Amino acid sequence: MPKLGMSCFTVIYIPFYFLQCAQQQRLLRAANSNNMSSQQLFFDISIEDSCPDWGFPLFAEKTFAEIPAALLDQDGVHVIELNPAAERAGIRPGVSTSQALARAPELDLYTRALPHEQHIQDALIQLAYRYSPFIENSAPGVCTLDVKKTRNRQAGLRKLLAQLRAIGLKAQAGTGPNPEIALQAAKIADPILEISHDCNLLQSLPLESLEPSPFLLAILKNWGVRTLGALAHLPRVEIGNRLGLEGLSLWDRAAGRSMKVLQFIQPSETFEESLDFEQGLETLEPLLFILRRFLERLSLRTESVYLLIAELHLTLTLETGEEIVRSLQIPAPTRDVDRLFGIAVQYLETLQTAAPITSLHLKIKPSKPHGHQFDLFQGKLRDPNRFFQTLARLAALVGAEQVGTPQQINTHRPDSVRIQMPEFDWSVKKIHRPKIGPGLRRYRPGIPANVELNNDKPVSVQSTLISGKILQVLGPWNLSGNWWDRTRWEIREWDVALENGGIYRLAQSLGQWEIVGVYD
Amino acid sequence: MSASPEIIELRKILAERFPQEKGNYLLTPTGWPPLDSILGGGLPKGSITQLIVPHISSGAAIVLHEIIKSMHEHSQSVALIDGKNSFEPATDYPLLLWIRCQNALQALKATDLVLRDSNLPFSILDFKQNSDTELRKIPGTVWYRFQRILEENKSTLLAITRSPLVSSAQINVALMHRLLIDDMTSLRSEIIKFFSLEIIRQRPHLDCQYA
Numbered sequence: 243m244p245k246l247g248m249s250c251f252t253v254i255y256i257p258f259y260f261l262q263c264a265q266q267q268r269l270l271r272a273a274n275s276n277n278m279s280s281q282q283l284f285f286d287i288s289i290e291d292s293c294p295d296w297g298f299p300l301f302a303e304k305t306f307a308e309i310p311a312a313l314l315d316q317d318g319v320h321v322i323e324l325n326p327a328a329e330r331a332g333i334r335p336g337v338s339t340s341q342a343l344a345r346a347p348e349l350d351l352y353t354r355a356l357p358h359e360q361h362i363q364d365a366l367i368q369l370a371y372r373y374s375p376f377i378e379n380s381a382p383g384v385c386t387l388d389v390k391k392t393r394n395r396q397a398g399l400r401k402l403l404a405q406l407r408a409i410g411l412k413a414q415a416g417t418g419p420n421p422e423i424a425l426q427a428a429k430i431a432d433p434i435l436e437i438s439h440d441c442n443l444l445q446s447l448p449l450e451s452l453e454p455s456p457f458l459l460a461i462l463k464n465w466g467v468r469t470l471g472a473l474a475h476l477p478r479v480e481i482g483n484r485l486g487l488e489g490l491s492l493w494d495r496a497a498g499r500s501m502k503v504l505q506f507i508q509p510s511e512t513f514e515e516s517l518d519f520e521q522g523l524e525t526l527e528p529l530l531f532i533l534r535r536f537l538e539r540l541s542l543r544t545e546s547v548y549l550l551i552a553e554l555h556l557t558l559t560l561e562t563g564e565e566i567v568r569s570l571q572i573p574a575p576t577r578d579v580d581r582l583f584g585i586a587v588q589y590l591e592t593l594q595t596a597a598p599i600t601s602l603h604l605k606i607k608p609s610k611p612h613g614h615q616f617d618l619f620q621g622k623l624r625d626p627n628r629f630f631q632t633l634a635r636l637a638a639l640v641g642a643e644q645v646g647t648p649q650q651i652n653t654h655r656p657d658s659v660r661i662q663m664p665e666f667d668w669s670v671k672k673i674h675r676p677k678i679g680p681g682l683r684r685y686r687p688g689i690p691a692n693v694e695l696n697n698d699k700p701v702s703v704q705s706t707l708i709s710g711k712i713l714q715v716l717g718p719w720n721l722s723g724n725w726w727d728r729t730r731w732e733i734r735e736w737d738v739a740l741e742n743g744g745i746y747r748l749a750q751s752l753g754q755w756e757i758v759g760v761y762d
Numbered sequence: 763m764s765a766s767p768e769i770i771e772l773r774k775i776l777a778e779r780f781p782q783e784k785g786n787y788l789l790t791p792t793g794w795p796p797l798d799s800i801l802g803g804g805l806p807k808g809s810i811t812q813l814i815v816p817h818i819s820s821g822a823a824i825v826l827h828e829i830i831k832s833m834h835e836h837s838q839s840v841a842l843i844d845g846k847n848s849f850e851p852a853t854d855y856p857l858l859l860w861i862r863c864q865n866a867l868q869a870l871k872a873t874d875l876v877l878r879d880s881n882l883p884f885s886i887l888d889f890k891q892n893s894d895t896e897l898r899k900i901p902g903t904v905w906y907r908f909q910r911i912l913e914e915n916k917s918t919l920l921a922i923t924r925s926p927l928v929s930s931a932q933i934n935v936a937l938m939h940r941l942l943i944d945d946m947t948s949l950r951s952e953i954i955k956f957f958s959l960e961i962i963r964q965r966p967h968l969d970c971q972y973a
Contacts, residue, residue, distance in 0.1 A: 681823025744818035762823035
């Protein structure tokens, strides 16, 4: 094992990368259309070093590893990637679809899932970043890491592979003194392999593992050179004389002397997942199933770069081409999948679409974690996300304008209150309130009344609520405002004591009388 | 279950550091002295307290405003489930969650949501303006369900009603006062002096242990 401080590289390699991406996409679609239960496809996102196998990858392996599968090019004419079962059936890359099917009638054909491939590559880089900050995006499904200063390499690698399995990818890892050896080690690893410079294992590998050009490969095979070891035993200068720079490069790689310089990158801070459905969705359940899978993956990816999820950006495309876009703010950014899922479900349950949904795109806005210190005797919200979910439920029950924090509007017009989303500013200590008179309980709307006047003062009132003789009167209190525009208003108010012991407020506006409230 | 020595030691330190908080861990002080004093320090946590205000104009709105104001001054948020959308906020209440319901059924559903949420330790359910007809339709089991929720999350509910309604209330307090029209020009502090609060029923206290 390379010692800490010496040059050391690790390659994370996803075999049959394009095929795995296509298979994964089909699996999601199949789960969706077959109404598979969550248990059937459940994969746990919790990571345990000792237990890297979960239900989802196992399910995928059982289904796909034994059945020949081939990935077609974008035109759907030629095979570009095969799984081992297809290779065993005698199919080779480049053959046409009909030739492939002739050799293996049970062959499963896949088309490339281009957006999904990009998401998976992003996920690979983001997850690998947690293992080492010095990473190179080497190729689709291949990521090279400089692990010279990384401690606990084995444990870290096991965890990384487990995380990749959790998002449905079977990956292998190889560690070596240079990127080339690490890559070759990753290709033959099961699932982790660490090799040193003078390891004999590499020398037995076939030349094809270095992916030389067909022309060069043919020449070398004509010479009887079939393994890396056989090539490395030939004199380097003579190889250079006969095969040129390409031959020299191949010899260096075969001898483990390749000095490739890594091009380090920062992982993308774009976190998104998308899926096009083969058949439009008409019910919520399959959509929720996919959404939860997406959230689990995105949560894992944000965790790897030490971020939280602050916003869910959902885009649903309908069969008609219409797009429904909705951003769901997370009051207290979190990675808790249940909480995020709950917020999304709450929105989706109220959503009605005019046509079936044909695709789902989920993008999240990450945010940095914020510190939160609770005081001993201050009642701050323990679970803001739950609270804002409750607020949404209350809004659904009584109306969005009926729940919140009251705020006075700057006017003298009675009952001018604005309801705001609660912010709960705990720094407020002193509030100013009227110090004179009892409080009013307002009838909303006011109760129309017939009021009898004597000397311009009310003496009796009749309404559906109360009727009777007025014993005592205070008023009138004249209020008016907005006299300069069309919203002009003018109200005369009276406080009256009735025979029933109640003290009421009467208001006269535009010649109409109302009982606006009772003092209490 | 007895508390660990570390907890006991911590309680001692806190009692020395914050003497005013001593012994209040089973109570939710409303901050309004007349009510707190009659209840021995505050409303019992994990239960329902019913404030019965039989008269039409008797000062219940003043009590409501005083409690909300005091809770604000103690940096405590309050949920007010307004059974008939009758609350008149006299000023800005940044720590008040006001739920304006149109009827008793809506108010009960809202109360259920607020209590289950358990983020707000103190809630007020105001049924003073709701008609007897709709209040009579409330099944008694609703109150016992609320009681179970409160016991679980150790929050407090104050129900304001005109007549005894809450069968599972721990304490029933009556406010027997009649406002006069002269009170319209009196200071609230003067009006409050004439309030008479009376405990008309109190269930045996349940000994809850908090670790």
